[in-house]
Amino acid sequence: MDDPEKKITVLCLGPKGSGKTTLLKKLQEAEGIDYTYSPVPTIGTNIYDVHYLNKAGKKQVLSIREVGGEMAPLWSNYFEGVEKIIYVVDTSNLCQISAAAVMLYTLLAEPQLKKAKFILVLSKMDAAYRQMRNEALLMLQYARLSNELQNKPTLLEVSPLTGEGLDTLRTLLAETKRFAPAVQ
Ligand SMILES: Nc1nc2c(ncn2[C@@H]2O[C@H](COP(=O)(O)OP(=O)(O)OP(=O)(O)O)[C@@H](O)[C@H]2O)c(=O)[nH]1
Numbered sequence: 001m002d003d004p005e006k007k008i009t010v011l012c013l014g015p016k017g018s019g020k021t022t023l024l025k026k027l028q029e030a031e032g033i034d035y036t037y038s039p040v041p042t043i044g045t046n047i048y049d050v051h052y053l054n055k056a057g058k059k060q061v062l063s064i065r066e067v068g069g070e071m072a073p074l075w076s077n078y079f080e081g082v083e084k085i086i087y088v089v090d091t092s093n094l095c096q097i098s099a100a101a102v103m104l105y106t107l108l109a110e111p112q113l114k115k116a117k118f119i120l121v122l123s124k125m126d127a128a129y130r131q132m133r134n135e136a137l138l139m140l141q142y143a144r145l146s147n148e149l150q151n152k153p154t155l156l157e158v159s160p161l162t163g164e165g166l167d168t169l170r171t172l173l174a175e176t177k178r179f180a181p182a183v184q
């Protein structure tokens, strides 16, 4: 459930249908994410609690807020105190990528997010889409972003369906400074 009082420092953003809910559910280790899984578009926001072990081997929980692509005009309402942005782009949807790029540039230029770390996730990296990777990066002008930005996004290729990239994403998220209290 979405609790407005809860301090969430990680946001998951990206265009409609780019795969945010599927990715976060898989990170949450929900059962039943397979090729038959078909989530509904997120209306508003959802919070996902992701568990992991910290360096001392203690169980920690990190809350991540997904704001649906449909809500893009309202994303800025959630920027306060945010330390990390997981920005999800659907590699299989080249038609959507230019729009996704413009939304990403707007976020990167946002003063409230100056100190935020960006993780640029190329989603749906299942075999059929993998060949689009380079075109996707070209359309996102990733090389230019990497050269010109101080807070350049960390690039990550994931597929919730095959599990690719999930451990790396978990590690990147575990580096977040402000954690929710440890759970037993
Ligand atoms: N092949 C494949 N399809 C995926 C993958 N991840 C998500 N999908 C499909 O993409 C569609 C949209 O996924 P969602 O996770 O709902 O996308 P979203 O980014 O949460 O969308 P909004 O909530 O509308 O912003 C669904 O039909 C998913 O099954 C993936 O890794 N591989």
Ligand SMILES: [Mg+2]
Pocket: 020, 021, 022, 040, 041, 042, 066, 068
């Ligand atoms: Mg969603």
